[in-house]
Amino acid sequence: MIDKIVPTAAAALADVRDGATVMIGGFGTAGQPNELIDALIDTGARELVIVNNNAGNGDTGLAKLLSLKRVRKIICSFPRQADSHHFDALYRSGAIELELVPQGNLAERIRAAGAGIGGFFTPTGYGTALAEGKETREINGRMYVLESPIHADFALIKAERGDRWGNLTYRMTARNFGPVMAMAAKTTVATVHEVVELGSLDPEAVVTPGVFVQRVVPVERVATSAGGFKRAA
Template sequence: MINKVVSTVSEAVADIFDGATIHIGGFGEAGSPVELIHALIDLGSRNLTIVSNNAGSGNVGLAALIENRQVKKIICSFPRTAISVVFPELYRRGEIELELVPQGTLAERIRAGGAGIPAFYTPASVNTPLAEGKETRVFNGKTYVLEHALKADFALVKCHAADKYGNLVYNKTARNFGPVMCTAAETTIVQARKIVEVGQIDPECVITPGIFVKRVVEVSKPADESILVAEKRRYPWN
């Protein structure tokens, strides 16, 4: 019998170990699995490498995970926003590592990781500091840079609806990195706004097929990160 549904976020993240590499979905607040991240803060795993497009806002979600000193390194394309304070401060003090990756290269490295492709050539970043030291090759007169796949031990992803097989649908631009991250982790953990009966998601409309998902947990009223940030909330809750 296949049933990927677990009942709590803490149960969902319970096996995340020290030193793990974790894909965390989201583009800013859209699609950020805030409740799963908070459960990871409660769990306390340390020395984590986080792959995520941004580095969090305010003092909740991903920013709170970093503030709690659980993150050794972040692999991301845009680690600052108007309201990010935690990462920039630690970065300037040299207390967190940053691997800066062009956004499309980041997405493709994760996609490749999930698709069994160890590396690929891309035109993005050629002749820039982000290609320094990397192998290049000319195809049809144009230079490309070699980029390697990016797999993770875990992926934390937020979606709109899931069933017990792990089939997922997303909501608008909250989809962003979710589908590729689901494919590229040993253990993919998903928080869904609702869990529906098998068969209720039209097979034509499934965005992430259940084979890529290990666990789903229902979080029916996920926090809006920007509201938490505006209210100056912190996690663990102040």
């Protein structure tokens, strides 16, 4: 019987090793799998390569991972914002490597890895420092840059509902990078707020099929100070 449910985030990430490439879903704090990031921190793994849209917010989640100096390199599209002070300090001191990737290119490079595409040409970045050292080509009178896929050892994503086969649905903007990251990693670990019986998910509503997911971790919603629930958004 196929059952991908893992009881704890710690158990789901117990095999992460030093130097692993880890994709982390989220657009800022929207859809960021904080429980999985905390478990990643607890593994003690170092020299990580992190792929994320941002470079951490405040002092929790990805920002906390960065502050502990566990990350050797980050590949992202938006590293600088008002509360990304941990990344800023690390970068200015030369303690972390940055690969800056335009957001559309980042999403497509991840998608290309999942789709088995060896590379693609895009006009984005041509004529800038981001294209230095990369092959360029003129196509139909326009210049393009060759971009390579981004593969990962692990993808940590946040979903809304899932079943024991790993089929996933998302809530609103929490979806962002999760689906393409799930396709691009050797091992995808997803948190869900609700585990449902097989057949309960409308096949038309399943965004990430279970074939791309290896581990599903049930997590409770985080209560807010107002006594409600802080839903994934």
